[in-house]
Amino acid sequence: MPSKTQIGYLLRESFAGFARRKLTTGVTILIMGSALLILALFTIVTLNLGSLLETARGGIDLRVFLHEELGAQREAELQPRLVVIPGVQSVAYISKDMALRELQAQLGDEVDIMTAVDTNPLPPSYQVTLSPDARTAAAVERIEQEILLWPEVQEVVYAQRWVEVLERWNSVFRLASLIVSLVVFAAAVFVISNTVKLTMASQARLIEIMKLVGATNWFIRTPYLCEGMLQGLLAGVIAMGILAGTYSLLRSQMDGLVFFTPWQMVGFVLLCISLGLVGSWAAIRKYLRT
């Protein structure tokens, strides 16, 4: 049970390192803050990339082009067959006329293709929308292969390459995030531990004398642990503050940007504090071996 004087002492000592090494501590907090900012940024980009991928996958529709000579009857028969394929959510018929209107829209006002064409060269087609769980490169490929076997079908077209690229980037980014996180973790712990070590190196004698005078290891340790945690806390708050500020500026311009929930923010700061704790613990260990 620490007495009141002891608590006062411990609190004072926890801030003593700050007071004595203002510059070093300040820069430590800034560096650690930047490191954590990078960490948080990567996390947010990963989150956003994930939600972007979700949205993008909504656009992975198949376009099934039919042969010209089928006739309305056979064309209509295909609709129920397409709908029952696993992974297909809905199906829409696009006639030759509708296709021509699409082309006209693409070419713009200057060109009047509707009056220019004699016979419509564009084939009829079905627009197939997939269910969310089928919006992966693998699932789309499977469905394409199945439909291509039907004699009525001339060609199946979809943005396959784009999905693959997006998926690859997403996984690359997740990996990069993980690596960056680990590096940043290590760097943050190291920088804090080094600063606490500086405090301790200048107090090696103090520690030795404390032991000889009858201080327990916990009494000796506490101020250094507090110092580290305090640095972690400040760094975390700074990083989160910068991030939140930037977000609130960008929110109006970029729609659908995902940000941390308040609880995630608290969790992040707690993580920073524990990084500080780990850092100072690493610094202290050496001194309390005996």
Add this chain to the structure above:
Amino acid sequence: MPSKTQIGYLLRESFAGFARRKLTTGVTILIMGSALLILALFTIVTLNLGSLLETARGGIDLRVFLHEELGAQREAELQPRLVVIPGVQSVAYISKDMALRELQAQLGDEVDIMTAVDTNPLPPSYQVTLSPDARTAAAVERIEQEILLWPEVQEVVYAQRWVEVLERWNSVFRLASLIVSLVVFAAAVFVISNTVKLTMASQARLIEIMKLVGATNWFIRTPYLCEGMLQGLLAGVIAMGILAGTYSLLRSQMDGLVFFTPWQMVGFVLLCISLGLVGSWAAIRKYLRT
């Protein structure tokens, strides 16, 4: 003039910090190496983005669409008038037939638009290639405005937005590069200075005693300066090594990748050494004030 024993002493002391604080020094070098790696990476990306922008600007051509009813004579008259506009490099005429073939190529094999169309709805046009110094958003805009005043011209089309985006990204990236460089510089100096400070804090008494025994300030300083420079050197070599290794792996896959010249590499390492020097100088200053 230092004697032989003094030189021996100074050399030994320069490595003493390394030997005594292996972990701290090692991690310092790694952190500083990573920081410098980031720095070098940004530099290289900036270099590559610059050369990419150069290439990309080659694609900033104007397409000048003409009115249908001009006739071959008036259409041909436009060519010399276009060529003399400042910033225009060359001009190519694209007839209605050629435009249709272009469209056919875009629509693919399944659709036979050539036989389908009755009268060709596409207008004739001129493809205007710009000289390199005119390949900026501003210059293109100026040329477009001039041409648009001509009565023969129906519309001018070019990839304006794309150029603007590329230019904006390039300048954003240059700025980011600069900021990152400064932050990384500061961080590298700080980390080294902190590590040298750790060495010095544990040798505060040594320094005091050296002074009392008659050592000159230079004699006291030299080992710490060497220690910092050595850390900078190692960090620089590590960063450059990783970068060069990655480059030689990627070179075969990515064509036209720009890398540092050997002299630039030497310069980079020298920069790292001087960062180490600055860091240790900052650490020492305090001790040699008197």
Add this chain to the structure above:
Amino acid sequence: MKFDSKINKGPLDLRTVIGFFHTHLLYRDHAALTDVSFTVANGEFVCLTGPSGAGKSSILRLITMDLLPTEGQVIVRGMVSTNMNRRRIPLLRREIGYVFQDFRLLEDRDVYQNVQFAQVVVGISSKQMKNNVMRLLTQVGLWDKRHRLPHQLSGGEQQRVAIARAMVNSPKILLADEPTGNLDPVVAQEIIDLLFRINTGGTCVVFSTHDHEIVKNFGQRVIVIENGRITSDEEHKTAASTAHRLADRMYRPSAPQPAAVRVQEGSERA
């Protein structure tokens, strides 16, 4: 360890505070103490003397359990060196006041804080703390230098701060390692008187010095250690009590009173 962990076969005298039983101490390959045995009873005043490097400081370090014996046993206030819980060492040390030969002051704290510090570790209430510090700094004549840092003090003054710190917790055992090595004869005598006084209050005092001559005149128990062995352990009980009474009479109560000093301090600042 060749010895049984229960070396002390006979019944321990209840009055024994410090007991060395066939204690050997090796520093790596150097034998600092060889077969040292003695006991110190509660309230005793023991002088430890011998030439430089004899092993005096080593004995004191064994008493605080800063070192443990290579062979044999050391028992201090019931704590047995061969069979103990390391976590309890801090508790033992709180009952021991130690005047280190090299002072070991906190260089970055002033005189007042140096003395106060030993009490903070123990957890004494703030008010009591202040009174204790004031009383002791006055006794060693440093109350008006209480805001100085150690390096702003002369060697002898630093030594007196170390003495005040060792005494401030009213320890059960006071270990004084050459506490007068840097003091002129007058101040040295005052410090020795202080040690006698604290001893009269029931504290067991172990006083280590290289100077056999000083100690002979005390008329106390003198343990002479030479080259790591006890070569003599004589008691002079009769003379001792005389010295005691003498010391008590000689002790000057004219040391500046805290109240008076406070006024002085105020005027200094003005």
Add this chain to the structure above:
Amino acid sequence: MKFDSKINKGPLDLRTVIGFFHTHLLYRDHAALTDVSFTVANGEFVCLTGPSGAGKSSILRLITMDLLPTEGQVIVRGMVSTNMNRRRIPLLRREIGYVFQDFRLLEDRDVYQNVQFAQVVVGISSKQMKNNVMRLLTQVGLWDKRHRLPHQLSGGEQQRVAIARAMVNSPKILLADEPTGNLDPVVAQEIIDLLFRINTGGTCVVFSTHDHEIVKNFGQRVIVIENGRITSDEEHKTAASTAHRLADRMYRPSAPQPAAVRVQEGSERA
């Protein structure tokens, strides 16, 4: 500064190595020295004595120009405190050997390196260095403990290392601040003999101690300082020369010879 920078109006005696001229020293608001004046001639042996806190160490610190006087002037080997180039201080210090009251050894270097260190700073050749270290460590009786770190030595042994370090560069001036405070009478006498010997070789020695009694028997010049003022400055020239001769005769050349010690060391390792 109220004084002219050329306080020393009279012609400086060419034999004067150390000169204090109306020197005052203030530590912030505390007057440590008041109007101190004395000169020390080349080859002189001066004892500086006085109670704890009198200002002995302060005088020595002024001599090394570690401190500069608040008023007045200090001249040491032609270097004038009021008018000097700070860059030349290291050169002055190389001619001064200083036995610090608190030893100031390098905690992370062994005995040998501690003594060697003072020579490395000066830039002495490697071989000469080794001989010097060996000679001095043998003289203070620590050659066989040369691989110990300071904390592995007793207080008195540390003091002797500090003495060896101060002497190793054959300084022109030797400042010894309580060099025998932690030594038993026998070793202390040996050290004092060593100081006399080095003085006989032409080195000017300033020996500071709190114990007036020791010094009286030397029969040397004794400066008594009390409360920052010189209260007495007496020479006992006749007695001095006797003491000198006595010391020379008394000095035991039987200290272990390096060669013999080396063999011993080998056997220790075996």
